[in-house]
Amino acid sequence: MSALILHWALLGAHAMLSLGLLLAAYRLFSGPHAQDRVLAFDAVYLNGMLQVILLGMRNGSAVFFEAALLMGLLGFVSSAALAKFLMRGEVIE
């Protein structure tokens, strides 16, 4: 019973996160300005990270968490670098 509840909850969460990722990806491809694209890129990264965590729960292994941690930090660094690039035209001055 509890396994069934968990299975369907994880599946529903996966579906919602995938839909959110698709919406953010649409904004990423059709964003009118570059800053909209960076914002959507950040949202895509976050959705992917949460999906990796859900995969870890589904497989019952804590190894996925490290991948999620890396994704979160890389998402931050790359968004900051992109914002810096929009500001200055170069990343490292």
Add this chain to the structure above:
Amino acid sequence: MSLDLPLWASLLVAALVLFGAFLTLLGAFGLLRAPTFYSRAHPPTLGATMGMASVLLGSMVYFSVTGSRLFVHELLLIIALPVVAPVTMMLLARAALFRDRQVRRYAEEQSERARRVADELRRMEEEAAQHEVTASATTVSGTERDAEEGQAS
């Protein structure tokens, strides 16, 4: 998936995970629907703070119940992401403000240039009209006009 999970734990994990995923979906929907960049910056933070924390809390409860001890490594992400998110947002907002200002300045320069060209054109037209009037006045006597032309050359 391990099956030795009590009912309360699975209900709690399911609720937390579904709530977090729903908040993230809501944030992505807002990102898609909001009209301007500055209003678009708000909705994804819903998923980046509360949604992320909720899913990670669900993961924490799940691993703590199925494992034999307390797992709190998800706290790393729960603490780290809300700390670094405002940095990104501030950089991005400043970049967006800078770019908007540049666009506005370019438009102002263009309109100023167009106004200057229009002024010049009007001035030239007025000059031409005046010249035409004097020319038609001087054609009465052709000799005067010839003299004028000779002077000019």
